[in-house]
Amino acid sequence: MIRVEVAYALPDEQWVVPVEVPEGATLEQAILTSRIQERFPEIELKSAKVGVFVEFDNRSESRMGMPLPKGVVRVYKRDSEGRAQFVGEDAIDHTPKNETVRLKLGDAFDVTAKRKQTDFRKLAGTSRYNYVYEAAFEVELKNAKKEPVTVSLLEPMPGDWELLQQSHPHSKEAAGAAKFKVPVPAEGSATLSYRVRVKW
Numbered sequence: 001m002i003r004v005e006v007a008y009a010l011p012d013e014q015w016v017v018p019v020e021v022p023e024g025a026t027l028e029q030a031i032l033t034s035r036i037q038e039r040f041p042e043i044e045l046k047s048a049k050v051g052v053f054v055e056f057d058n059r060s061e062s063r064m065g066m067p068l069p070k071g072v073v074r075v076y077k078r079d080s081e082g083r084a085q086f087v088g089e090d091a092i093d094h095t096p097k098n099e100t101v102r103l104k105l106g107d108a109f110d111v112t113a114k115r116k117q118t119d120f121r122k123l124a125g126t127s128r129y130n131y132v133y134e135a136a137f138e139v140e141l142k143n144a145k146k147e148p149v150t151v152s153l154l155e156p157m158p159g160d161w162e163l164l165q166q167s168h169p170h171s172k173e174a175a176g177a178a179k180f181k182v183p184v185p186a187e188g189s190a191t192l193s194y195r196v197r198v199k200w
Contacts, residue, residue: 075089
């Protein structure tokens with residue numbers, strides 16, 4: 001998974017939306033997942049790259065739990081024959097034990113997400129601060145890897161929200177976010193669908 005923050009700033013308003021998308025997702029897919037473009041339709045989707053991040057806790061339970069000196073951390077992954085393959089690297093600052101370490105490893109390319117809104121209905125309200133609406137979304141996930149993956153999708157949910165239908169169970173990660181874990185088969189695809197009712 002890659003964890004990104006989709007940010008957009010105007011002179012009088014700034015939005016930052018944390019998003020988890022599968023490894024290989026494009027900038028366009030991260031922006032669509034964040035739903036920030038619904039608020040700012042002028043965003044140009046093709047102007048930047050999406051990075052791959054790895055995050056871990058520097059705790060003894062993670063076989064760490066020691067002060068980490070400032071420097072470069074290189075990440076390797078074993079291939080199908082057990083050999084270490086270089087995945088990426090990033091520089092860290094001095095990091096005390098029991099803190100989270102976040103590394104940017106590069107750009108993603110082999111698991112993608114395509115999100116679309118399939119329905120929208122305004123149910124009540126006369127201003128932007130007292131309305132109720134329902135919206136439905138689908139996220140198609142494709143996995144080009146030779147092994148299955150589980151994709152964690154962090155879907156922003158504005159206002160007072162309630163999921164009415166969902167193809168996969170969710171957990172409430174924060175007041176404004178639902179997290180779905182979607183298994184995607186090797187060299188295959190899976191689709192997350194859900195309908196949400198939002199009250200402002």
